[in-house]
Amino acid sequence: xxxxRIVEPCERMTRPEYRAWAExxxxxxxxxxxxxxxxxxxxxxEHNDRKMLAWLALRRAVRDAEVPCHxxxxxxxxxxxxSDYEPDAVLYCGNRLPPGSTSVPDPLVIVEVLSPSTSATxxxxxxxxxxxxxxxxxxxxxxxDRQQIVHHRRDDAGAIETTMQTSGEIRLEPPGIAIxxxxxxxx
Numbered sequence: 001x002x003x004x005r006i007v008e009p010c011e012r013m014t015r016p017e018y019r020a021w022a023e024x025x026x027x028x029x030x031x032x033x034x035x036x037x038x039x040x041x042x043x044x045x046e047h048n049d050r051k052m053l054a055w056l057a058l059r060r061a062v063r064d065a066e067v068p069c070h071x072x073x074x075x076x077x078x079x080x081x082x083s084d085y086e087p088d089a090v091l092y093c094g095n096r097l098p099p100g101s102t103s104v105p106d107p108l109v110i111v112e113v114l115s116p117s118t119s120a121t122x123x124x125x126x127x128x129x130x131x132x133x134x135x136x137x138x139x140x141x142x143x144x145d146r147q148q149i150v151h152h153r154r155d156d157a158g159a160i161e162t163t164m165q166t167s168g169e170i171r172l173e174p175p176g177i178a179i180x181x182x183x184x185x186x187x
Contacts (some may be wrong), residue, residue, distance in 0.1 A: 067099065
């Protein structure tokens with residue numbers, strides 16, 4: 001079987017240049033970090049399961065709590081400075097994004113499922129980056145290969161509290177919803 005070859009551009013790109021370039025690619029997934037395009041590795045099945053179940057858990061919680069929020073899956077971009085990230089799930093509140101949108105301007109909850117190649121970036125760099133956005137109140141880091149979620153939560157005073165959970169409920173205030181670790185690791 002022939003493999004598709006993906007060539008990352010060597011030069012830094014502005015956001016409009018990156019968007020135009022990415023739309024021309026026949027395959028592959030990318031992020032732009034400090035203006036540099038970075039190809040994302042193909043997903044493993046356990047990563048894909050966790051991200052889909054996280055999305056479902058957030059959707060269920062929004063529906064059950066009847067809060068005016070929406071959940072997007074992988075593929076929507078979170079723009080921060082000169083970077084464009086693609087989290088595994090994003091919750092935002094307010095009006096639905098207009099048709100044709102590719103980014104979530106005011107995310108409230110961001111979920112990243114760890115991959116072997118991105119674990120350090122997701123746990124350190126993206127932690128700092130995501131909390132640069134004033135709207136972000138929760139950053140959930142989900143392990144793909146073991147039942148463990150780290151919940152970083154920003155309080156009203158701006159302090160970030162971190163908890164690690166292997167079971168039980170995770171409260172997301174705001175927007176006033178709860179998900180469980182078990183939902184994300186259901187088979």
